Amino acid sequence: MSIGEAARRTGVSVHTLRYYERAGLVVTPVDRTASGQRRYQQPDLDWINVCTRLRATGMPIRTIRRYAELVSAGHGNEKDRLALLESHRVEVLARLAELQENLELLDHKIGVYRGRIDAGDADQLWAAGRPPATAAAR
Amino acid sequence: MSIGEAARRTGVSVHTLRYYERAGLVVTPVDRTASGQRRYQQPDLDWINVCTRLRATGMPIRTIRRYAELVSAGHGNEKDRLALLESHRVEVLARLAELQENLELLDHKIGVYRGRIDAGDADQLWAAGRPPATAAAR
DNA sequence: CTAGAATTTAGAGCGTGCTCGAAGTCAAAC
């Protein structure tokens, strides 16, 4: 299928598809017609989806490239691939934790504003994080 | 305290402190000495910490600026502030969910590699996401 | 008083991940 069709099916723009290819995010080169146009197969789409999902976990392009290199190098480096994925997993867990922690600040502030609005808007002083005892939120 | 001390205490570089100020991430202008050097007070640090934590939830600078503008505008816009925070909260929850979903792909792949390595490395075919029935992972 | 460290400004530079433009080639419908 054409690059346009591949873009439609993966939800990635044709620009980005070509960019990913240039960036080395490939495991096997995409087929080309005699005139040089790309022709995608299902496995190409599957790989693009993997890239998309790795990106969605915040894996940088260069790391996905490294992973792609390991995959295309074939057998024998499974431990390296595993190490790469596990190392990234640690980062993802850290980011999840950070996000959740700071979401609490957000929730706290939202609670303060809700209370203040319900109560008819009382004082305005505030503290940075969780209330030390008494405090509002900016 | 000096900007250097403020940087030390907030964990933000002096460059970034000045950048935040330029970017409008201020609720009250930082004091200046007669000669023009910044002198930070505890509330300034508290606000910087709020900014840092909002940043950590992925809130863009321009949104924090908007929030700062609302705060410094004073009373009467609490509903706007609440709306801003709640809207951002929705985005944070979405990103948390996305992160968690794609973490599952990561975990799945890690599981596949662990199994393959333990088993002494079997076949190499693969599927993009969760295994449809039988498949390994790239 | 003086040396060295810290601070000031405005503006440039950078890393990341796209996103787009230009100029040309190709393909499918008519």
Next chain:
DNA sequence: GTTTGACTTCGAGCACGCTCTAAATTCTAG
């Protein structure tokens, strides 16, 4: 055959969030 739209490459451009430089000034310790 011709048009219309999709495709090609290459390089530039952009948005974001810092990060750094330069040159001048100010502060602090001895």
